[in-house]
Amino acid sequence: MRWASVLNLAMHLALLVMAPILVATEAIGRHTADQVAFAIIVGGVLAAIHLRHLRAATRGDRPAVWPLTLTLQVVLVYAPLLWLGPDWVSTQLPLTASMMLLLPRPWGPVVGFTGPCLVSGIAYFFLTSQTLSFRDTILEMVYFAISFVVFVLMLYGTARLVRLVNELYRSRTELAELAADEERVRVSRDLHDLLGHSLSAISLKGDLAVRLLSMDPDRARDEITSLTELARSTLRDVRAVTRDEHQVTLRQEIAAAQGLLAAAGVDTRIDVDSTNLALSDDAQQVLAWAVREATTNLLRHSDATTCTITLTHAAGTIALDIRNDGVRQPLPGDGSGLAGLKDRAARAGGSASGQVSGDDEFHLRVELPETSTLMKHP
Known part of the structure; x- marks a missing residue:
């Protein structure tokens, strides 16, 4: 990006200083000291105006009062032509590039190119025909036309290139920010679904172990062992989530939900045909997270005694229905768990x-x- 801007500036500066140098060195005609001083001063003004136009154009913008500065550039280019002669003609190249960059689209670049091209050609023919033969004048005009087109398109093209590079850089930055935001949303959603379920299960098993400790120490020990293994499993799952490697299956989540709800004293009925479990991996992911989220909500937000999990598969549609009683009032609202599931x-x-x-x-x-x-987020 930096080198594109440097290349663009170097090309424009080379043509901006050309006319004052040609006048000062008397490349084609002889010039007085006043003419040389005038060319240097006005050349500096033209350079400042054109670089102002160029800087705004590479940002995809137009500078303030650009019609006024463009008009001033036109006057300073064409008014001294008869006084300074062919040595001043090269100032028309940056002018043409400025007009192509600033005039409104879609016809602005076309008008900005053809207008100065015709005027410059007529002016150059008039200036050269006074000192050259007709044959040499025609040859000079052909050379002038080729040079004019090549240099103008080079100036315009490099300015457009820098603008496109800037837009590409901004787009890349925006995409990187979107990717980072999307990853944060994914990690937040997965951690919510994972930890909400796991911590609810750990809390449930901990309470159960405390109640059983005085009545049935052996069973309490089993619950504590199960709780420890669940904590280790949760730690592995958290690490997998941060690497986007965490995968869940519907069969495992249904079995885990059934065992957890049974430990909580919830009468759970499962109505899932084994053929319905032969789903695509993406469908399994969504439905497995749905079972986990429903189980977590049941433990957190209800005093349920019954729960039914039904999976149907008909007419090209897979439907998972999970019902439980004992909903507490008031409801906690549409939390991030349900929002993540909808997503x-x-x-x-x-x-x-x-x-x-x-x-x-x-x-x-x-x-x-x-x-x-499953489709990736844009």
Whole structure:
């Protein structure tokens, strides 16, 4: 990016200083001291104006009062032509580039190129025809036309190149920020779903072990052992989440939910045909997280005694329904867990919703197309 800007500036500066140098060295015609001084001063003014135009154009913008500065540039380029002669003609190259960059699209670049090209050609023919033969004048005009087109397109092209490089750099920065934000959202969502479920299970097993300690020490010891293994498993899962390697399966989550709810004294009924478990990996991911989220919500936000988990597969649609009673009032609202689940379902082309019926029953429903494929966030 830095070298593109340096290259662009070097090309424009080379042509900006050309006219004062040609006048000062009397390249084509003889000039007085006043003419040389005039060329140097006005050449500096033209350079300042053009570089101001160029800087704004490379940012994809136009400088303040650009019609006024562009008009001043036109006057300072064409007014001295008859006085300074062909040595001053090269000032038209930066002028043409400024007009192509500043005039409004879509016809601005075309008008900005053809207008100065015609005027410059006529002026150059008039100036050279006074000292050269007709044949030499025609040859000089051909050389002038080729040089004019090449140099103007070079100036315009390098300015556009820098602008595109700047836009590419900004786009890359925005994409990097989006990727970072998306990764933060993913980690936050996965950790919420994972830790909410695991910590609820650890809390439940800890309370159960405390109650059993005086009545059934052997069973309490088993619960503590199970709690320790669950904590280790949670630690492994957290590490996997941070590396985006955490995978869950529907079969495992249903079995884990059934065991956890049984430990909590919830009568759990599972209505899942084994053929329904032969789903795509992406569909399994979404539905497994749904079972985990529903289990976590049941333990946190209800005094449930019954829970049913039903998975149906018909007409190209997979539907998971999870119902539990004992919903506490007031509801905690649409938390980040349900929002994360809706996001997962939407990325797989489906939907998720949760609502409470009049008899204090919570119903979570997730629907996915049969050919679910998780889509990455843009």
